[in-house]
Amino acid sequence: MSHETQPPLPPVHEFSAAEIGALAHLYRGEVYRSTVWRTRLDSTTNWAVVTTGIALSVTYSSAEASPLPMVLVGLLVSVFLLYEARRYRYFNVWRARARLLETDFYAPMIRGEGLLLGSGWTEMLAKDYREPRYHISFTRAIGRRLRRTYAWIFVIQAMRTMASSRSTPFR
Helix, strand or coil, X not given: CCCCCCCCCCCEECCCHHHHHHHHHHHHHHHHHHHHHHHHHHHHHHHHHHHHXXXXXXXXXXXXXXCHHHHHHHHHHHHHHHHHHHHHHHHHHHHHHHHHHHHHHHHHHHHCCCEECCCCHHHHHHHHHHCCCCCCCHHHHHHHHHHHHXXXXXXXXXXXXXXXXXXXXXX
């Protein structure tokens, strides 16, 4: 009969009331920053939708109207996509920090498990503050925003532009 030995559990760290208070304020700050950057993302998306709507209105205002506004707004929406990808990278920094606190600080506390030092979350968070960096690349941010929102805008523009160009040539 073999006796399997269990690996030792990581030590449980008891935070003082002051440390828990500081972490609570840190969490609130990270959620606030995440919310601010999320609002900026929404603003950029709104600009893209509104300019597309205006271009659609101008393009279909009369039978003689040119589809050129749709093409120009397509370029403008591409610029909005680049702005939004940049903003998304900032948003993702704050969101990731808040999520780390939720999963590795608050969740174990709520479950009554204590706070495990061996899980590495404290070191990850401290490193993120000591050496701030983006968590995703610019290309990945573009891909996420494109899949989430901008693909639909571009599809609508492409469908309308193709429909317009069939009926009237560029002027």
